[in-house]
Amino acid sequence: MFTSFTSAPGWRASAAATLCVGLLAGAAAAAPVGPAAERPAVMVQRPASAVLLGAAAAGQRTVAVGERGVLIVSDDGGAQWRQVALPTSVTLTAVRFADARHGVAVGHGGTVLTSADGGERWTQRLDGLRLAQLALQAAQRSGDAARIREAERLVAEGADKPFLDVLVWDAKRFLAVGAFGLAFATEDGGQTWTPWMDRLPNPKGMHLYVARRAGDTVLLAGEQGLLMRSSDNGQNFQSMTSPYPGSWFTGEILGQEMLLAGMRGNVWRSTDGGEQWAQIANPRPASVTASLPVGNAVLLANQAGQVLRLQGDALQPLDTPPQAPLAGLVAAGKQLLGLGVNGIHALKGGEQ
Numbered sequence: 001m002f003t004s005f006t007s008a009p010g011w012r013a014s015a016a017a018t019l020c021v022g023l024l025a026g027a028a029a030a031a032p033v034g035p036a037a038e039r040p041a042v043m044v045q046r047p048a049s050a051v052l053l054g055a056a057a058a059g060q061r062t063v064a065v066g067e068r069g070v071l072i073v074s075d076d077g078g079a080q081w082r083q084v085a086l087p088t089s090v091t092l093t094a095v096r097f098a099d100a101r102h103g104v105a106v107g108h109g110g111t112v113l114t115s116a117d118g119g120e121r122w123t124q125r126l127d128g129l130r131l132a133q134l135a136l137q138a139a140q141r142s143g144d145a146a147r148i149r150e151a152e153r154l155v156a157e158g159a160d161k162p163f164l165d166v167l168v169w170d171a172k173r174f175l176a177v178g179a180f181g182l183a184f185a186t187e188d189g190g191q192t193w194t195p196w197m198d199r200l201p202n203p204k205g206m207h208l209y210v211a212r213r214a215g216d217t218v219l220l221a222g223e224q225g226l227l228m229r230s231s232d233n234g235q236n237f238q239s240m241t242s243p244y245p246g247s248w249f250t251g252e253i254l255g256q257e258m259l260l261a262g263m264r265g266n267v268w269r270s271t272d273g274g275e276q277w278a279q280i281a282n283p284r285p286a287s288v289t290a291s292l293p294v295g296n297a298v299l300l301a302n303q304a305g306q307v308l309r310l311q312g313d314a315l316q317p318l319d320t321p322p323q324a325p326l327a328g329l330v331a332a333g334k335q336l337l338g339l340g341v342n343g344i345h346a347l348k349g350g351e352q
Contacts, residue, residue: 036089037109037127037159041069047083048072049343053093055330059100062332063119064344065092071105073119077333078346086113087124093178094165102171104190106163112176114190125190126176128159134184135195147198150205167211167218175234177208177220185234201228201239207247210260214253217273221248221260229274243268243277250291252298259310261288261300267315280315284308292329294336301326301338307347320347 044050052066062074064081069089072081092107103115110128115121132154139147154161163178175185175196181204183196202208206223213219218230218237225242242248246263253259258270260277265285268277282288286304293299297311305323308315327340338347 036068037111039089041071041083041086041089043083043085044068044070046343048081048345051341052339052344053091053327054095054105055328055337055339055344056095056097056103057330057332058097058103058118060333061100061118062330062337063095063097063103064328064330064339065095065105065107066339067091069107071095071119071122072344074332077335078337078344081344084119084122086122088113091162093162096166096168096174098168098171102189104166104168104174104176106166106176106178108162109159110161110163110178110182112163112166112174112184112190116171116189123190125186126184126193128161131182131184131193131195132158134193135197138195138198142198144198150197164207164209165211167213169213169233175211175218177211177222179207181205181208183208183220196234199235200237202226209247209249210251212251212253214255217253219251219253219258219274221251223247227260227274240274243279249287249289250300252291252293254293254298259291259298261291263287265302267300267310280310280313282308282315284317289326290328292331292336294331299329299336301329305338305340307336307338318347323347 050066050070052064055064065071069086071084074081090108090111092105095105097103101118105113110131112126113122114125135154136151139151161179163176167175172189173187177183181202184193185196186193206226208222210221216233218234220228225245227240227242228237229240230237244266248260248262251260258274261267265282267280267282270277284306286302288300288302290301297309300308303325305326307318307320324342325340326338330337336347
């Protein structure tokens with residue numbers, strides 16, 4: 001999920017070994033993005049085989065994003081893919097759609113892109129330099145010396161911090177979250193942005209990996225068990241006691257239930273809004289990197305390239321051959337697709 005395998009926090013010599021946890025585990029600051037933010041995305045010969053890190057459905061279309069600004073779309077359930085040109089070549093980490101037309105993609109260098117035509121054309125709405133200035137202006141208005149120092153540090157360090165997830169309320173309202181506690185929201189489709197760091201109980205600036213919502217409830221989770229909840233659509237957040245001190249890489253809100261998963265195969269569920277948690281036994285202890293609700297079940301992907309189905313209290317592996325580390329799952333019609341270091345592909349045995 002970083003601009004290149006060698007410049008990113010937590011990425012070691014083997015990109016495959018660290019695709020999911022090099023970024024997802026707590027990591028040091030990335031090297032400055034530099035020219036990557038200013039040049040168009042690299043157009044590749046086999047876009048479906050590029051390193052891909054996030055995917056979403058846009059109506060009947062599937063959209064996936066990944067390294068070096070690669071963004072691909074499929075209109076036939078993942079059988080054929082084509083690349084869409086983007087104005088930036090930073091690595092993109094997540095993509096979400098509010099409906100069949102309105103989408104948002106986020107990534108390195110504080111990058112946010114939006115589309116209003118189902119992913120055919122994208123406009124850059126935010127970058128790391130601008131967000132640092134916005135944070136400084138907000139801090140100066142508050143008069144809080146600690147906030148001002150932190151914002152000045154953002155300005156001095158430049159565009160070196162990635163967004164790692166994005167929450168979408170509708171076609172206009174998004175919340176992008178990421179490394180070192182970055183959180184920026186918009187209510188006008190990305191034309192203007194408001195830093196939310198001051199409203200999050202995250203004094204150590206832990207990485208935020210997970211942003212989910214259902215109704216008025218917003219759940220944010222991340223590094224070293226960081227866990228917080230809002231019951232008023234993001235206006236106020238409260239810290240939650242985490243059932244596990246390791247990092248959370250994915251989560252879901254399912255009716256009255258909350259589900260969290262992350263390092264070492266930890267999977268926990270709450271049925272009372274996060275007051276109490278119960279651990280779900282996982283027969284595959286590799287770190288869980290992605291989740292996907294499907295019907296009355298939830299599918300989980302892990303660093304070992306395996307997919308598991310959580311139904312009721314049982315977590316069972318699907319009969320799918322292990323892949324390279326998986327960074328995401330997406331349903332394209334009746335077909336389940338996995339994505340990661342080997343691109344995007346149908347998962348045999350994962351048909352819906």
